[in-house]
Amino acid sequence: MPRRLGWTFWLSAGWIGLLLLAAIFADLLPLPRYDETLAGAPQSGPSPAHPFGTDGLGRDMLSRVVYGARVSLGVGIGAVLLGLVIGAPFGLIAGYRRRAADAVIMAVNDIALAFPALVFALAVVAFAGAGLSNVLIVLGVLGVPAWTRLIRGATMAFAEREFVVAARALGARDSRILLREIVPNVALPASSYAFIGMAVAVVAEGGLAFLGLSVQAPTPTWGGLINEGRGIMETAPHIVLAPSFVMFLTVLSFNLVGDRLRALTDVRQSGLEPARPSAATPLPTGEHEVAGTLLQVADVRTHFETPRGTVRAVDGVSFTLERGRTLAVVGESGSGKSMLIRTILGLLPGAGAVSGGQVYLEGREIGDLAPAEKREILGTRFATVFQDPMTALNPVRTIGTQVMEPLRVHLGMDRKRARQEAVRLLASVGIPEPAQVLRRYPHQLSGGMRQRVTIAMALSCDPDVLFADEPTTALDVTIQDQVLRLIHRAREERDLAMILVSHDLAVVSQWADEVIVMYAGKVVERGPAAALFERTRMPYTEALLQAIPRLDDPSHHRLRVIEGRPPDPARLPPGCRFQPRCPYAGERCETEEPPLVRAETPDHLYACWFPVGTGAGIVEGTESRGR
Amino acid sequence: MILRKVIRLLVVLGVVTFLSYVMLNLLPGDPTVQILGMSATEEAREQLRQEMGLNSPLFVRYADWLGGVVTGDLGTSYITDIPVLEALVDRLPVTLELLVVAQVISLALAVPLAVAAARRAGGAIDQALTTLSFGMLSTPVFVLGVVLILVFAVHLRMLPATGWTPISVDPYWNFLSVLLPSITLAVGQLAVYSRLLRTDLIATLQEDYITLARARGLSPRRILWRHALRPSAISLITAIGLNLGGLIGGAVIIETLFGLPGIGRLIVDSIFARDYLTVQGGVVLISVGYVLVNFAVDLVYAAVDPRIRRA
Numbered sequence: 001m002p003r004r005l006g007w008t009f010w011l012s013a014g015w016i017g018l019l020l021l022a023a024i025f026a027d028l029l030p031l032p033r034y035d036e037t038l039a040g041a042p043q044s045g046p047s048p049a050h051p052f053g054t055d056g057l058g059r060d061m062l063s064r065v066v067y068g069a070r071v072s073l074g075v076g077i078g079a080v081l082l083g084l085v086i087g088a089p090f091g092l093i094a095g096y097r098r099r100a101a102d103a104v105i106m107a108v109n110d111i112a113l114a115f116p117a118l119v120f121a122l123a124v125v126a127f128a129g130a131g132l133s134n135v136l137i138v139l140g141v142l143g144v145p146a147w148t149r150l151i152r153g154a155t156m157a158f159a160e161r162e163f164v165v166a167a168r169a170l171g172a173r174d175s176r177i178l179l180r181e182i183v184p185n186v187a188l189p190a191s192s193y194a195f196i197g198m199a200v201a202v203v204a205e206g207g208l209a210f211l212g213l214s215v216q217a218p219t220p221t222w223g224g225l226i227n228e229g230r231g232i233m234e235t236a237p238h239i240v241l242a243p244s245f246v247m248f249l250t251v252l253s254f255n256l257v258g259d260r261l262r263a264l265t266d267v268r269q270s271g272l273e274p275a276r277p278s279a280a281t282p283l284p285t286g287e288h289e290v291a292g293t294l295l296q297v298a299d300v301r302t303h304f305e306t307p308r309g310t311v312r313a314v315d316g317v318s319f320t321l322e323r324g325r326t327l328a329v330v331g332e333s334g335s336g337k338s339m340l341i342r343t344i345l346g347l348l349p350g351a352g353a354v355s356g357g358q359v360y361l362e363g364r365e366i367g368d369l370a371p372a373e374k375r376e377i378l379g380t381r382f383a384t385v386f387q388d389p390m391t392a393l394n395p396v397r398t399i400g401t402q403v404m405e406p407l408r409v410h411l412g413m414d415r416k417r418a419r420q421e422a423v424r425l426l427a428s429v430g431i432p433e434p435a436q437v438l439r440r441y442p443h444q445l446s447g448g449m450r451q452r453v454t455i456a457m458a459l460s461c462d463p464d465v466l467f468a469d470e471p472t473t474a475l476d477v478t479i480q481d482q483v484l485r486l487i488h489r490a491r492e493e494r495d496l497a498m499i500l501v502s503h504d505l506a507v508v509s510q511w512a513d514e515v516i517v518m519y520a521g522k523v524v525e526r527g528p529a530a531a532l533f534e535r536t537r538m539p540y541t542e543a544l545l546q547a548i549p550r551l552d553d554p555s556h557h558r559l560r561v562i563e564g565r566p567p568d569p570a571r572l573p574p575g576c577r578f579q580p581r582c583p584y585a586g587e588r589c590e591t592e593e594p595p596l597v598r599a600e601t602p603d604h605l606y607a608c609w610f611p612v613g614t615g616a617g618i619v620e621g622t623e624s625r626g627r
Numbered sequence: 628m629i630l631r632k633v634i635r636l637l638v639v640l641g642v643v644t645f646l647s648y649v650m651l652n653l654l655p656g657d658p659t660v661q662i663l664g665m666s667a668t669e670e671a672r673e674q675l676r677q678e679m680g681l682n683s684p685l686f687v688r689y690a691d692w693l694g695g696v697v698t699g700d701l702g703t704s705y706i707t708d709i710p711v712l713e714a715l716v717d718r719l720p721v722t723l724e725l726l727v728v729a730q731v732i733s734l735a736l737a738v739p740l741a742v743a744a745a746r747r748a749g750g751a752i753d754q755a756l757t758t759l760s761f762g763m764l765s766t767p768v769f770v771l772g773v774v775l776i777l778v779f780a781v782h783l784r785m786l787p788a789t790g791w792t793p794i795s796v797d798p799y800w801n802f803l804s805v806l807l808p809s810i811t812l813a814v815g816q817l818a819v820y821s822r823l824l825r826t827d828l829i830a831t832l833q834e835d836y837i838t839l840a841r842a843r844g845l846s847p848r849r850i851l852w853r854h855a856l857r858p859s860a861i862s863l864i865t866a867i868g869l870n871l872g873g874l875i876g877g878a879v880i881i882e883t884l885f886g887l888p889g890i891g892r893l894i895v896d897s898i899f900a901r902d903y904l905t906v907q908g909g910v911v912l913i914s915v916g917y918v919l920v921n922f923a924v925d926l927v928y929a930a931v932d933p934r935i936r937r938a
Contacts, residue, residue, distance in 0.1 A: 211883060395933070
């Protein structure tokens with residue numbers, strides 16, 4: 001989907017175009033010549049006859065500014081073209097043939113950066129003679145390293161892309177690949193930089209002119225005009241302000257045009273909090289009773305507005321959870337499991353997210369609480385462990401600072417007590433020499449140790465609900481079991497309620513009391529673990545179960561996989577979301593979305609028009625894994 | 628690691644001084660004309676060239692000069708008869724003060740602005756900062772300087788327009804005289820620094836450890852300042868080092884505009900006077916300064932990011 005350039009782009013481009021035309025056709029404009037003295041009274045301010053006023057010799061300022069644009073734009077455009085013509089081939093070759101060129105480029109770069117460019121420009125222009133061509137050549141040459149760097153970077157990014165790698169593998173000639181595949185793709189960043197480079201060159205020329213080292217009088221230059229006007233600033237400020245203002249607008253326009261072009265390739269960014277908190281109206285919530293259990297999640301939704309349409313990442317999930325129970329959330333990647341956790345905790349990424357539904361802690365809605373109260377609950381009642389221990393700890397803070405922080409913020413401990421408590425916590429999760437570990441940084445610990453630290457942090461403020469989002473997926477197989485046992489032990493000792501997100505059904509069947517199966521943001525089956533595994537109703541759950549490799553499979557047995565791919569979340573199929581991949585799908589599945597209905601076992605729900613019979617054949621499968 | 632870095636920086640120094648020496652010497656212009664004037668006879672010129680060693684091969688002259696530099700002798704200006712080193716040392720405090728005050732001003736404003744903008748990327752503060760920084764980036768120093776003089780010196784008469792009071796003479800007047808020039812120099816840096824830091828902060832805010840810090844119920848202020856700022860500061864610190872060259876360029880113009888007797892003004896005057904040795908000395912000073920600052924930047928990296936200490 002093409003992005004819009006926006007009105008700032010067109011306004012800026014319009015100004016540059018206007019200025020360019022005025023500069024080119026300056027002789028045809030109904031203006032006094034730039035060097036015509038006493039075209040008006042000297043030092044007179046702006047008037048209809050002289051919109052920019054006149055200078056000390058009575059010359060028309062508008063005319064002088066317009067003629068000055070010839071030098072500024074000429075140098076700006078010329079220097080950029082010169083830099084491009086020299087720098088681009090170097091950059092293309094360096095980016096495409098990386099190995100040999102890299103060292104040379106780096107060395108040249110080092111030197112170019114250490115070189116006082118403006119001093120050099122001053123010296124060359126002063127010694128070689130101040131004039132248009134010398135200024136242009138010097139500024140053009142000084143721009144070459146930057147051009148080389150830019151083109152090299154852009155080329156490198158594309159030289160690794162599939163289509164270029166494929167073309168190379170197919171034996172296309174290098175020159176052909178460069179011209180056909182890379183140059184068109186590098187053109188956009190290059191054109192963006194061209195405008196920014198023009199801004200730089202215009203400013204540099206202005207600086208030289210200001211010091212009297214550009215095109216010499218009587219030809220006006222913007223920098224020269226500003227320098228001339230300086231002396232009579234007190235009596236006739238317009239003489240210095242008119243060229244200043246025009247120059248500012250021009251440089252701004254070049255920068256804006258360059259930036260808008262660059263922004264075409266940008267990705268959307270989000271900060272810590274949504275940009276406009278009140279703008280999004282929450283999604284409607286279905287009717288529900290407030291149960292007063294430890295945790296109740298009612299009709300929770302999260303949708304993202306994207307250029308491709310609304311993505312329903314979480315689409316109406318409800319459950320309740322009692323103390324001491326473990327609820328597992330299973331599903332393929334992208335089914336909305338992790339997003340469900342983030343929605344419950346209120347930790348959505350800012351950009352374009354809209355959520356709805358309610359979360360109750362002991363019957364109290366937490367969505368409406370003031371931020372400080374919400375943080376209090378997050379800090380002391382809820383705890384979270386994420387998948388990847390490599391990214392879960394702040395790399396620049398010591399383990400001690402990080403473990404002690406919640407103790408000090410939420411429990412108000414002083415440094416000494418917090419340190420003692422941190423040592424105790426680390427020891428309790430099986431970390432040897434905890435006092436030493438407090439002084440370490442995360443990168444000095446192994447993945448398993450880091451996950452133990454995050455678990456210790458999660459448990460530090462004595463929470464009631466533990467959210468564990470794939471807590472072992474990123475760990476070594478040998479460590480996985482230890483960490484799971486550690487979490488399980490903590491759960492038993494503290495009578496925690498736990499929400500365990502996992503795609504590992506073996507883990508789920510071993511630890512969970514209840515299971516929620518998610519597909520494309522929706523709950524498709526939900527129930528007590530035993531009922532759900534033994535009397536599976538939803539074909540998707542069946543497919544998940546069948547996809548587990550088993551020890552008793554014959555060797556060289558084909559891995560069972562779920563056919564097809566998860567649906568595009570912005571373009572969900574009509575009817576049942578699993579229907580395109582479902583072996584049992586009938587006509588009804590394509591038109592009507594199945595609601596969650598009750599199975600014969602209490603609390604077992606599923607969403608399917610054609611539920612899997614009695615689950616024959618799956619029962620033995622789960623049982624053979626030792627439940 | 629440190630040794631390799633030192634060697635690399637020494638090589639950079641060598642190449643920069645050699646290139647600038649060669650270029651300054653290859654440029655048209657005859658120093659004997661500057662010293663003896665247009666009317667001197669060719670014999671007199673030739674004799675002077677002999678005395679000054681201008682007839683030896685370029686490389687020999689460079690080696691001689693470099694030998695002097697290493698022992699602290701940058702030569703004596705043909706034009707003013709002042710030893711180059713003395714002239715530079717005399718002017719250095721002015722430029723240093725200008726650069727340091729400008730850096731302090733730009734960082735003191737850039738960091739809080741970037742933090743506020745990154746907190747709600749795309750929000751009102753962020754958009755205002757984006758607009759403002761485009762304005763700041765697009766204002767050439769001489770334009771900004773002129774406007775500031777017009778407003779604060781000519782109209783409000785709050786600050787001196789030009790001139791310099793050394794800190795040893797009167798600290799208060801010294802502060803007043805450095806204020807406008809350093810604000811002028813700081814504005815462009817402020818835009819660059821705040822944009823850089825904002826972008827890196829936003830990237831850091833997407834990290835798991837930030838989401839987890841929020842999940843731990845920590846306040847946005849604490850998360851931004853204590854958790855996100857330090858891991859996001861690397862590009863900013865790099866920019867502070869690399870921008871020194873650009874700052875010197877700005878200082879040349881600003882010292883001219885505000886009439887400050889600094890290194891930049893000395894170099895411009897020496898260029899106009901064809902005082903090769905002084906220009907060359909200035910280039911050496913700037914490159915040495917650049918190299919030292921970037922060496923310091925490397926040390927700061929390690930303080931900011933413990934992962935670098937290990938490498």
